[in-house]
Amino acid sequence: MSLDHKVVRRQKLRWRIRTKINGTAQKPRLSVFRSNCDIYAQLIDDTTGLTLAAANSRQKDIAASAGTKVEKSILVGKSLAEKAKALGLANCVFDRGGYLYHGRVKAVADGAREGGLIF
Numbered sequence: 001m002s003l004d005h006k007v008v009r010r011q012k013l014r015w016r017i018r019t020k021i022n023g024t025a026q027k028p029r030l031s032v033f034r035s036n037c038d039i040y041a042q043l044i045d046d047t048t049g050l051t052l053a054a055a056n057s058r059q060k061d062i063a064a065s066a067g068t069k070v071e072k073s074i075l076v077g078k079s080l081a082e083k084a085k086a087l088g089l090a091n092c093v094f095d096r097g098g099y100l101y102h103g104r105v106k107a108v109a110d111g112a113r114e115g116g117l118i119f
Contacts, residue, residue: 009098010097010098010099011098014097017096021095022093023043023045023046023092023093023095024045024046024047026089027091027092028045028046028052028084028089029043029044029046029092030042030080030093030109030112030117031044031097032094032096032099032108033097034097034099034104038056038057038058039056039057039073039076039105040055040056040057040076041054041055041076041077041108042054043084043092052084053080053084053087053089054080054083055079055083057069057072057073057075057076059079061079062075070103071107073104073105073108073111074110075111076111077107077110077111077112077113077114078111079115080108081111081112081113081115082115084116085115085116090117091117092118093119094109094119
């Protein structure tokens with residue numbers, strides 16, 4: 001059985017990134033996963049292995065909004081920033097998950113910055 005070379009390449013990039021990036025309770029890791037249709041973002045404390053906050057494009061308020069996938073990605077970033085502010089978090093470390101910092105991944109980062117997260 002052959003594996004998809006794009007998936008294998010992204011996993012290698014992801015593992016390389018994860019050796020350098022680590023989230024704490026005061027400065028969690030903002031992890032991004034991108035599927036063909038949706039985008040998911042989480043704030044993760046790697047010391048305890050807990051997800052502190054999460055947002056995705058399948059949430060009712062974001063899914064109901066009309067727009068492109070990039071526009072919905074900006075809303076995901078803003079939603080995650082609001083949840084982080086409610087928890088008292090202002091800083092985070094961005095983990096692009098092996099994806100290029102371009103398009104929807106960049107849109108999540110821009111939305112989180114607009115919402116007040118610093119990274």
